Every structure is written in C-alpha cells, then in structure tokens.
Amino acid sequence: MHEILTLQLGQRANYLATHFWNTQESYFTYSSEHESLVDHDIHFRPGIGADGNETFTPRTVIYDLKGGFGTLRRLNALYEIEEPTASDALWNGRALIQRQAAIEQSAYQQSLEEGLPPPKLTTESVRYWSDFNRVFYSPKSIVQLNEYELNSGLMPFENWTSGEELFDSLDKEHDLLDRDLRPFAEEADHMQGIQIISGVDDAWGGFASKYMDRLRDEYGKTTVWFWGLEDGITSVPREKRLSKLSNTAKTISEIAPQATLFIPISISSAALPSYVQLATVSQWHVSGLLATALESITLPSRLRAKRVTLGQLASALNVNGNQNIAKLRMSIDQKDAHNGHHRPGRMELQSQSMDARVPSQDHNSSDNIEVKGEETSVFDIDFFPSDMVDHSRGRERSVKKSHVFGEIETYRGEEDDVDEGMYQEDEGPERARRRAAGLRIIHKSSTVLPFPMLDSFPHIYAQSDSPKGLSVKASLSTDTTVALRIKTLQQIVSRAIAFDEREALRNSLGEIAEAYEEGWDGGSDSDDD
Structure with a gap:
C-alpha cells in the first residue's frame, strides 16, 4: 500500500501537521459513487473503536512538551482504555492530591463533539494546535514529554544539547523506536517512507538529530523526508539570534x-x-501557509492514479547523489480574483535570469522548464530561509547566477487547466543528456483536486471563501544558492560555537556546501571563503 509514517516533534510541527491531517480527513468520501482521488491507506491506519466499528486514524507519532497538547485527550470517542495507575502498595502514607486546573475546551471543539455548526476561528480563540484539530488519533500516537513544560521561563526548551540529552535519557529508559514507532511500521504492508516535521533552531533540533541516528540504525534504506521549521530571524530578539542560527x-x-x-x-x-494576509505572530496562520505548500508538493505520493513515491520524487531532486537539501516555493492561482484575465505567479517568464553558458532551447510555453536559457516558472512565495545576521557576503554573492540541478513541480487546480494524472519526468537517455549539458532534471505532476478551504483553516488568502478550494502550484528544487546559506552558517559557527566542536562543525558544513558548487561555475571567479 506504500504507507507513509509521520513523526511530529514539537509545538510548531504539530500546528503544521494539524492542518495537514485536517486536509487529509476532508478527502474522505462516504459514497460508492464518488471515490476519492486520494488513497487514504497511505496516511491512515484502520482499526476497531470501543464500539466495535471500523476506524481510521493517522499513521503518526506526536511528541510535545507538558501542556502542549491543550485540550487533546489521549482517550477519545474512538478509544476507551484504562490509564495505568500507581499501586497503593507503593506508598502507605497519606496521599495529598493536587490537580492542575484543566484547560477549558474551545467552542470550536465543543461544537464538533456535539455535531453543531462550528463557530468561526480567530487568532485569539486558537490557543493550541488541538483547538482547530478535526481528527481522532490513536492513543499510541500521543507522547507527552513531562520533563519540560511548554513556554517555561524557568526551563525553556531552547538549547540544542537539551534536546539531545532528553532523547538519550528517554531512549535509555524506554527505547523510543520500539515503543513509539515500531508498532506503526509493523502494521505497514510496504512502507513508502517516513516524513519528520520538526523545529531545527531550538532543542527539538537536538532531539530530532538523535532520533534520526536511531532511525538510520533500524531503517537504513528507508526513504526519510525531513521538514525543518525555522523562525524568521527578524522576528527573534537580537540576543537569541546567534543561538538560533547555531x-x-x-x-x-x-x-x-x-x-x-x-x-x-x-x-x-x-x-x-498581496493575496496573502498573514498574522506572523500566530502559529495558526504561519503553519497554515506552510501546510498549503507541504500538502500540495507531497500530494502525488498519495494519489490513487499515477502515484509517485517519496523516493522517486527525491531522486528527481538529488541529481548527483549528494544534493538533498531542497527549496520549497509556492504560488496560489488568482484567476477568480482577477475575473479570469490573469494568473500572476502561476507560470510566467523570467527572461532577466538567462545564463549565456546554456544554449537556448525551443520549448512550448506549456512546458515552462526552469533552466537558464529556457522558460522559467516564477513562484510568489519562497520558504527557503534567507534571514541572516551577516548580510555583507550575501550581497557580494547575490550577483552570481544560480544553477538548478533538479526540480519537482505539482499543480492542482480546475479541470480546464489540468491534464488529470499527468506525469512528466526526464529519465533514461534524456536525463543523461540534460545532466551532461548542465540542464535541470524536471519532474511534473498535476491533479484536478484543489486545496480545500476548511472551517479550521485561517482566512489568510484572498480566495479563502472559495467553495471550489484553491489552485496551487508548488515546487521543490535543489540549486547552487543552498551553498550560500550553508556557508553563511559556517561563518556564524566561528563566533557562536565553543572551540572544542567548532572545527568539526565547520568541516561538516563545508562538505555539505561543496555538493552545490561541484562542476558548476556560477559565472563569477570571486568565490573565496
């Protein structure tokens, strides 16, 4: 069935994943006449609820700190199990019970439980990711880490080594993979891969790094996609910026x-x-924007027709075998907002980015293959982190032309714009020819399934009220600009990392950066570091 398992690490990851699961739940159809375009078995697992009826819950493991789950209960309407209780024999003295005040359930969740039309959500009413959650989870999916408390001023979960130490202590006591992930892996008939969503600029980065080490020990050949969430540096207090980047x-x-x-x-x-109205202080808003792109670019991996696995998509990006850091971009089709006369950001030409070293190619305008000397797809939103402490070297290098090694594009939209199930990939002799010529390896797919506008989703788009949903174009690409970002981090390491680990980290980052410059001169000889 090509199942995909998901690991959610931390509050930011759980906000984003909640949008993802709400969207997957909306694809379920309950009529034999209208089969969903999405294969639900890929991300959902069948089970039997407390009432004996068949259930479907996400194939996911959710980690968060104490207080991070809000009103979400480990037990729900589908599963009624008894929690383990301490034996009376452990303590013969008088017991004094102190209970923390329960978090009041949101009006949105109350209406869902009662089967009533839910009220409109706002940035004030969404306090936790569970406030807009529409999905039931298996009790096995909920893992609360009681060693740290959410938003604690006394013990903030911010230091990278704190995440490492927490994982080591928990894994030593429980073996986290055996306890949390293996039950889901053993249920899978033919696992397609694992996707991990985690913060990378706080302690969750250290926790995720240790988790990845264990994953590779147990599942060495399994495809693993890692979505690394970062706060924009300009939104972080100046005294914490170096720590975040480190x-x-x-x-x-x-x-x-x-x-x-x-x-x-x-x-x-x-x-x-202009069609995006985002409250950057709201994780509900920010994660909604990110989820639109994440859910759209991975959609081909769960379609019933013309499915493309996570491994195949990654292969199209990692052209030379050592380029696995990808840039995510997206555009929303604004046809309806402009009376159908123009689609800014969908597929426009960018003639000013031509590279004279690559010969001009004769392509139909519908191909829009993004390589220098060919027509270029332009995207309105770039999610690749670009905020840096030291911009001087960035300005110096910004004049260099970038080279794209590989790219995958997904378009989802109206029927008159989409060749349903279309799949295009450079392979065989054509792939070899394009690689030898320094041209981009391209993979495209499309579907008529729009991005749904749910009542749990924030009104951040101009077309948020569209009953048809949104037409979205998303892209992942590997290119030479990744090296600039890695090398800038390498410079920051010299100022913010202790001497005993500085050189090892600098060398590691240097090796990663080299993979995005090898065999390609971006048109400038001034590239000394």
Whole structure:
C-alpha cells in the first residue's frame, strides 16, 4: 500500500501537521459513487473503536512538551482504555492530591463533539494546535514529554544539547523506536517512507538529530523526508539570534547527511504577495501557509492514479547523489480574483535570469522548464530561509547566477487547466543528456483536486471563501544558492560555537556546501571563503 509514517516533534510541527491531517480527513468520501482521488491507506491506519466499528486514524507519532497538547485527550470517542495507575502498595502514607486546573475546551471543539455548526476561528480563540484539530488519533500516537513544560521561563526548551540529552535519557529508559514507532511500521504492508516535521533552531533540533541516528540504525534504506521549521530571524530578539542560527547549523550538520531529503522552511522577512494576509505572530496562520505548500508538493505520493513515491520524487531532486537539501516555493492561482484575465505567479517568464553558458532551447510555453536559457516558472512565495545576521557576503554573492540541478513541480487546480494524472519526468537517455549539458532534471505532476478551504483553516488568502478550494502550484528544487546559506552558517559557527566542536562543525558544513558548487561555475571567479 506504500504507507507513509509521520513523526511530529514539537509545538510548531504539530500546528503544521494539524492542518495537514485536517486536509487529509476532508478527502474522505462516504459514497460508492464518488471515490476519492486520494488513497487514504497511505496516511491512515484502520482499526476497531470501543464500539466495535471500523476506524481510521493517522499513521503518526506526536511528541510535545507538558501542556502542549491543550485540550487533546489521549482517550477519545474512538478509544476507551484504562490509564495505568500507581499501586497503593507503593506508598502507605497519606496521599495529598493536587490537580492542575484543566484547560477549558474551545467552542470550536465543543461544537464538533456535539455535531453543531462550528463557530468561526480567530487568532485569539486558537490557543493550541488541538483547538482547530478535526481528527481522532490513536492513543499510541500521543507522547507527552513531562520533563519540560511548554513556554517555561524557568526551563525553556531552547538549547540544542537539551534536546539531545532528553532523547538519550528517554531512549535509555524506554527505547523510543520500539515503543513509539515500531508498532506503526509493523502494521505497514510496504512502507513508502517516513516524513519528520520538526523545529531545527531550538532543542527539538537536538532531539530530532538523535532520533534520526536511531532511525538510520533500524531503517537504513528507508526513504526519510525531513521538514525543518525555522523562525524568521527578524522576528527573534537580537540576543537569541546567534543561538538560533547555531542550533540550525548543528541540526543541518547532523541530519542532512542522513536524510533522503532535507527541506528547511521558514517565513522570511521578504514581502508576501498581496493575496496573502498573514498574522506572523500566530502559529495558526504561519503553519497554515506552510501546510498549503507541504500538502500540495507531497500530494502525488498519495494519489490513487499515477502515484509517485517519496523516493522517486527525491531522486528527481538529488541529481548527483549528494544534493538533498531542497527549496520549497509556492504560488496560489488568482484567476477568480482577477475575473479570469490573469494568473500572476502561476507560470510566467523570467527572461532577466538567462545564463549565456546554456544554449537556448525551443520549448512550448506549456512546458515552462526552469533552466537558464529556457522558460522559467516564477513562484510568489519562497520558504527557503534567507534571514541572516551577516548580510555583507550575501550581497557580494547575490550577483552570481544560480544553477538548478533538479526540480519537482505539482499543480492542482480546475479541470480546464489540468491534464488529470499527468506525469512528466526526464529519465533514461534524456536525463543523461540534460545532466551532461548542465540542464535541470524536471519532474511534473498535476491533479484536478484543489486545496480545500476548511472551517479550521485561517482566512489568510484572498480566495479563502472559495467553495471550489484553491489552485496551487508548488515546487521543490535543489540549486547552487543552498551553498550560500550553508556557508553563511559556517561563518556564524566561528563566533557562536565553543572551540572544542567548532572545527568539526565547520568541516561538516563545508562538505555539505561543496555538493552545490561541484562542476558548476556560477559565472563569477570571486568565490573565496
């Protein structure tokens, strides 16, 4: 069935994943006449509820700190199990019970339980990711880490080594893979891969790095996609910026060499298109924007027709075998907002980015293959982290032309714009020819299934009220600009990392950066570091 398992590590990851699961739940159809385009068995597991009826719950393991789950209960309407209780024989003295005040359930969750029309959600009413959750989870999916408390001022979960130490202590006591992940893996008939969603610029980066080490020990050949969440540096207090970037450098150094694909994602300080109205202080808003792109670009991996696995998608990006850090971009089709006359950001030409070293190719405008000297797809939103402490070297190198090694594009939209199930990939002799010529390896897919506008989703788009959903174009690409980002982190390491680990980390980052410059001169000889 090509199942995909998901690991959610931390509050930011759980906000994003909640949007993802709400979207997957919306694809379920309950009529034999209308079969869903999405194969639910890939991300959902069948089971039997307390009433004996068949259930479907996500194939996911959710980690969060104490207080991070909000009103979400480990037990729910589908599963009624008894929690283990301490034996009276352990203590013969008088017991004094102190209970922490329960978090009041949101009006949205109350209406879902009662089967009533839910009220409109706002940034004030969404306090936790569970406040807008629409999905039941298996009790096996819920893992609360009581050693740290969410938003604690006394013991903040911010230091990278704190995450490492927490994983080591828990794994020594429980063997986390055996307890938490293996039950889901053993249920899978033919596992397609594992996707991990985690913060990388705080202690969750250290926790995730240790988790990745254990994953590779147990599942060495399994495809693993890692979505690395970062806060935009401009939104972080100045005194914490170096610490955040140092945490990020450590996470990339540890995880990128082991992941099949590593996708760093952030909302940078760059201006968003006018059709996006985002409250950047709201994780509900920010994660909604990120989830639109994540859910769209991975959609081909769960379609019933013309399915493309996570491994095949990663192969199209990792052209030379050592380029597995990818950039995520997206555009929302604004046809309806412009009376159908124009689609800004869908597929436009960018003639000013031509590279004279690559001969011009004669392609139909519908191909829009993004290589220098060919027509270029333009995207409105770039999620690749770009905010840096030291911009001087970035300005110096910004004049260099970038080279794209590989790219995958997914378009989802209206029927008159989509060749349903279309699949295009450079392979065989054509792939070899394009690689030898320094041209981009391209993979495209499309579907008529739009991105649904649910009542749990924030109104961040101009077309948020569209009953048809959104037409979205998303892209993942590997290119030479990744090297600039890694090398900038490498420079930061010199100022923020202790001497005993500085050189090892610098060398590790240097090796990663070299993979995105090898065999390609971006048009400038001034590239000394």
